[in-house]
Amino acid sequence: MVERAGGESLLFLTDEQLRKGIEAMFFAYRGFTADPDRILSGIDYGRAHHRAIHFVHRSPGTTVSNLMTILGVTKQSLNRVLRTLIDDGLIRSEKGLVDGRERHLFLTPKGQELERQLSDAQRARMRAAYRAAGPAAVAGFRQVLEAMMDPEMRNAYNRLKEGGA
Amino acid sequence: MVERAGGESLLFLTDEQLRKGIEAMFFAYRGFTADPDRILSGIDYGRAHHRAIHFVHRSPGTTVSNLMTILGVTKQSLNRVLRTLIDDGLIRSEKGLVDGRERHLFLTPKGQELERQLSDAQRARMRAAYRAAGPAAVAGFRQVLEAMMDPEMRNAYNRLKEGGA
DNA sequence: GAATTTACGTCAGCCTTGTTGACATTCCAA
DNA sequence: TTGGAATGTCAACAAGGCTGACGTAAATTC
Numbered sequence A, B: 001m002v003e004r005a006g007g008e009s010l011l012f013l014t015d016e017q018l019r020k021g022i023e024a025m026f027f028a029y030r031g032f033t034a035d036p037d038r039i040l041s042g043i044d045y046g047r048a049h050h051r052a053i054h055f056v057h058r059s060p061g062t063t064v065s066n067l068m069t070i071l072g073v074t075k076q077s078l079n080r081v082l083r084t085l086i087d088d089g090l091i092r093s094e095k096g097l098v099d100g101r102e103r104h105l106f107l108t109p110k111g112q113e114l115e116r117q118l119s120d121a122q123r124a125r126m127r128a129a130y131r132a133a134g135p136a137a138v139a140g141f142r143q144v145l146e147a148m149m150d151p152e153m154r155n156a157y158n159r160l161k162e163g164g165a
Numbered sequence C: 001g002a003a004t005t006t007a008c009g010t011c012a013g014c015c016t017t018g019t020t021g022a023c024a025t026t027c028c029a030a
Numbered sequence D: 001t002t003g004g005a006a007t008g009t010c011a012a013c014a015a016g017g018c019t020g021a022c023g024t025a026a027a028t029t030c
Helices: A015-042 A047-058 A064-071 A075-087 A109-133 A135-148 A151-164 B015-042 B047-058 B064-071 B075-087 B109-133 B135-148 B151-164
Strands: A091-095 A103-107 B091-095 B103-107
Touching (some): A015 A047, A015 A109, A015 B015, A015 B047, A015 B109, A015 B151, A047 A064, A047 A091, A047 A103, A047 A109, A064 A075, A064 A103, A075 A091, A109 A135, A109 B135, A135 B015, A135 B109, A135 B135, A151 B015, B015 B047, B015 B109, B047 B064, B047 B091, B047 B103, B064 B103, B075 B091, B109 B135
Antiparallel strands (some): B091 B103
8 A cells, every 4th residue: 555665655755745845844934034024124124134144143254255155146135235234333344354355244243132133033933843843853854954955055054064063 | 961851862952953953944945946936937927926826726716815814915915916827817716606705716727737837846856855864854844844833824734734635 | 567357346227026005896794 | 784804906115136237456367
């Protein structure tokens, strides 16, 4: 009755199972962004600002072009967001010492404060989900997500992982 | 060395682990939407059209207000998308028989054709990820995602699950 | 040393997709 | 009959993507 290959059930690969996974991703991503979005809607920023702040926090001193790659947006789009964050004193931009064409990005204390607020909210939901599901589920969660990424993004993700380990 | 509670390791709840999960969600969601987006960019539609088509396919005869709730958008926003899909002959809207105020939505053959194209692409990636990660990982994946949803969305998700089981 | 390429900033315009507010219609229900 | 619910639609606006073009400074290459 159950399809098998090498003794392993393949029931989890039915279209029905895949569809459930697709819908789970859709609804879960909504939850994933809900809490930071709520905070940001109060102040003048949006999800794009959150992403920039997150990755500058994550990789202090990163360059503009590196951030463009990570976020997958054009420089014009990124610049609009970065411009407001710099003007508002949340991000500091420093001309590169070894290569003067590059701009290195850092969070100011004010920027760090907002980052903490946002990531606290997002981590709280993540923590609750992790706790509810348990460590084994979390390992599987990460495995599937990683397998779902485009290869280039998987590389970017793994470089970030190492850096923060 | 390892924190323990009830004999179970809590290492998976460190801020570092949570941050990795957050970044995994971000990069994976990009991959998740990449293939349908590529198809849609060719024709005249966007991600919003995909979502509408998906859930109309999923729940044939669903009403407009139900779709609004599922998608989490306003009726004006939904109507704009629905309008083009109806005008282009991908979705059919039928006045309710028992309650004449309601409009029930269905995919036309043309709509079903596009739905199949889009979901084939999305399922292909999902299938590859599932296969790479294995059945145990998939179970964990689904558990964590479900725990991450807002309660209302979890209900919506579970109603869909039952219907399709 | 001159020419080219790279990294970045910026202006302008366009598109999608979300929002709010207002108003009309139709129909169910008390 | 009257209020509320479900829907459609018009208008205006905002966020955040995009492309294209142009400018500047700095590095690299010839």
